Amino acid sequence: MARITLDHIRHAYGANPVADSDYALREVHHEWNDGGAYALLGPSGCGKTTLLNIISGLLQPSHGRILFDGNDVTEVSTQGRNIAQVFQFPVIYDTMTVYDNLAFPLRNRKVPEAEVDKRVRDMLEIIDLADWADRKARGLTADQKQKISLGRGLVRNDVNAILFDEPLTVIDPHMKWVLRSQLKRIHKQFGFTMVYVTHDQTEALTFADKVVVMYEGEIVQIGTPAELFEKPSHTFVGYFIGSPGMNVLPAQLNERSVVVGSQRMDLNVPPKTKLGDRIELGIRPEFIHLGREGMPVKISRIEDIGRRRIVRAEFEGKPLAIVADENTEIPAEARVSFDPAGINIYANSWRVGGEA
Numbered sequence: 001m002a003r004i005t006l007d008h009i010r011h012a013y014g015a016n017p018v019a020d021s022d023y024a025l026r027e028v029h030h031e032w033n034d035g036g037a038y039a040l041l042g043p044s045g046c047g048k049t050t051l052l053n054i055i056s057g058l059l060q061p062s063h064g065r066i067l068f069d070g071n072d073v074t075e076v077s078t079q080g081r082n083i084a085q086v087f088q089f090p091v092i093y094d095t096m097t098v099y100d101n102l103a104f105p106l107r108n109r110k111v112p113e114a115e116v117d118k119r120v121r122d123m124l125e126i127i128d129l130a131d132w133a134d135r136k137a138r139g140l141t142a143d144q145k146q147k148i149s150l151g152r153g154l155v156r157n158d159v160n161a162i163l164f165d166e167p168l169t170v171i172d173p174h175m176k177w178v179l180r181s182q183l184k185r186i187h188k189q190f191g192f193t194m195v196y197v198t199h200d201q202t203e204a205l206t207f208a209d210k211v212v213v214m215y216e217g218e219i220v221q222i223g224t225p226a227e228l229f230e231k232p233s234h235t236f237v238g239y240f241i242g243s244p245g246m247n248v249l250p251a252q253l254n255e256r257s258v259v260v261g262s263q264r265m266d267l268n269v270p271p272k273t274k275l276g277d278r279i280e281l282g283i284r285p286e287f288i289h290l291g292r293e294g295m296p297v298k299i300s301r302i303e304d305i306g307r308r309r310i311v312r313a314e315f316e317g318k319p320l321a322i323v324a325d326e327n328t329e330i331p332a333e334a335r336v337s338f339d340p341a342g343i344n345i346y347a348n349s350w351r352v353g354g355e356a
């Protein structure tokens with residue numbers, strides 16, 4: 001397995017890129033740990049597949065280098081990079097048996113047959129297809145075929161990394177959950193470096209140790225699920241992760257306090273900002289307390305979602321979502337207070353601290 005260094009990588013599909021907007025990938029400069037499980041998460045078109053293809057060697061970046069364990073592989077072919085890939089749709093040999101499909105990548109690399117047999121049988125157990133070993137792949141369901149694709153990616157233990165591009169798209173929801181848990185277990189057991197592309201936050205948060213959130217061709221945050229939830233580096237992360245997402249309110253800073261409309265909240269450490277910065281206050285719906293004390297809000301709607309309620313309200317002329325538990329009393333003259341630990345201050349969409 002390998003440590004992956006993305007050294008000032010940028011990519012434009014068109015010739016002669018000039019503006020930032022000409023780049024599908026703006027500037028990616030990061031190091032990913034050997035044995036880490038990374039999920040690339042972001043909306044359609046943000047550059048996830050572009051970055052994955054640069055890592056796999058399917059695409060040459062317009063600028064920058066890519067290194068595996070410190071060795072420059074920018075010019076090395078996909079095959080030479082020694083990585084396994086699992087795509088959105090199953091890539092398997094229909095006329096081969098399930099067993100032979102899994103054995104194929106090992107036999108290709110001249111692994112001794114006894115070792116092939118051991119690894120294939122172990123993998124058949126992991127992907128729960130042991131009873132199907134001698135069946136031709138042709139007659140299998142889409143789920144089963146994709147399990148074979150996953151198995152083929154995971155059966156080799158000499159790869160530098162395994163790359164997954166939305167591999168569970170064709171899988172039904174229950175099986176998705178099962179396969180995701182299996183992937184996590186396999187990762188713990190074998191310590192592969194895994195990079196997993198998805199636009200589904202649940203998938204990213206359950207699979208990865210580190211979630212790489214992408215937005216408009218940039219990595220806006222790399223963090224654990226807890227970090228993304230508690231301290232979103234960019235307002236987009238706050239909005240994209242969580243359901244409902246973070247409330248983002250236009251604000252002003254005033255020495256040691258932040259002001260939203262006519263409301264003022266004290267801050268312990270005043271964030272560093274420049275004159276002219278666009279200031280916003282971010283607060284997740286889970287960090288807002290609803291009751292009879294605090295700042296006035298106008299409630300417009302209450303949604304029951306099992307044991308929690310989402311309260312939609314208006315605060316200083318702006319929409320505000322509040323998560324309350326099912327027993328919270330909602331008074332007619334409702335008021336709110338923001339948990340100081342949940343307050344984030346943003347300047348031009350980037351977090352600049354701000355715990356009160």
Ligand SMILES: Nc1ncnc2c1ncn2[C@@H]1O[C@H](COP(=O)(O)OP(=O)(O)OP(=O)(O)O)[C@@H](O)[C@H]1O
Nearest residue numbers: 013014024042043044045046047048049050051199
């Ligand atoms: N072959 C190509 N030629 C020109 N533009 C491309 C090409 N492939 C992707 N793009 C553009 O580059 C940007 C990033 O696309 P990319 O496929 O990397 O995004 P993504 O996050 O993987 O999206 P999705 O989730 O829809 O697959 C998009 O604006 C897309 O239109």
